[in-house]
Amino acid sequence: MDSIENFRGRYEFLSNFYRHTIVGAGGIPYTTNEAAFQAAKTTNLLERCLIAAAPRPEEAKRRGRLITLRPDWDDSGRHIVMRAVLRAKFADPNLSRQLLATGAARLVEGNRWHDDFWGDCRCGQARCARPGRNFLGRYLTQLRTELANR
Known part of the structure; x- marks a missing residue:
């Protein structure tokens, strides 16, 4: 698996909307x-x-x-908070195992609600034609690396 393109279904646990x-x-x-x-x-x-x-x-x-x-x-404050809440969530051993199980897959918070900051909007509209910054996916990837190196 090269890439996880959205945080639904099997990968819902990656979403910030996941109940935990x-x-x-x-x-x-x-x-x-x-x-x-x-x-x-x-x-x-x-x-x-x-x-x-x-x-x-x-x-x-x-x-x-x-x-x-x-x-x-x-801008810096929201990044600090996002990384902190992700660390808190994935302190749960079950969730950290699931994150590690994504292996080396590129994590992309693909969405249709025009969020090109935390994710990558794929709505098809011209305003979302460029790839999003995907900070959520990037921070999850960084956290996965940290967990793997423990």
Whole structure:
């Protein structure tokens, strides 16, 4: 297998929408990495709890668009947080084994919702004609290498 082109089906565990509880800052449990990531955008405890209470990851993402951004939430801040929530998720031995089982496959968060930052949109529209930056896939690949070298 040369490449995993989306994080659905057999590879759903790679998605930030995959249900898996991680504990974030302040001891708040989040049911997905998406919720933990969105909540990390703010220092407001009430807003973090509102995101943690979202019934679905899509709702956590929506709520994350409505919060007060922390002062250091810039390009580097979001990368630091994404790597941290991925490490927290894949600290689970079962999930880390699954990630390692992807071998040397290129990991691509292929999507149709125009996310060319964390993934690579394949919607067919002209605005998504160039390959996305795929930071999620890249960070998963880096983490897989770290786990393999332990």
